Amino acid sequence: xxRLKSLETENQRLRRAISDPTLEKLILKEAASGxxxxxxxxx
Numbered sequence: 785x786x787r788l789k790s791l792e793t794e795n796q797r798l799r800r801a802i803s804d805p806t807l808e809k810l811i812l813k814e815a816a817s818g819x820x821x822x823x824x825x826x827x
Contacts, residue, residue, distance in 0.1 A: 801807055
């Protein structure tokens, strides 16, 4: 039960972080960039 409560707390924390538009923009920018901040090219 402790593990479940811990996961629920973490889930709430992450949901709040993602709901912040500034942080969401930063996450998307990082996800779109490749290693060392360079954009990956898909051929």
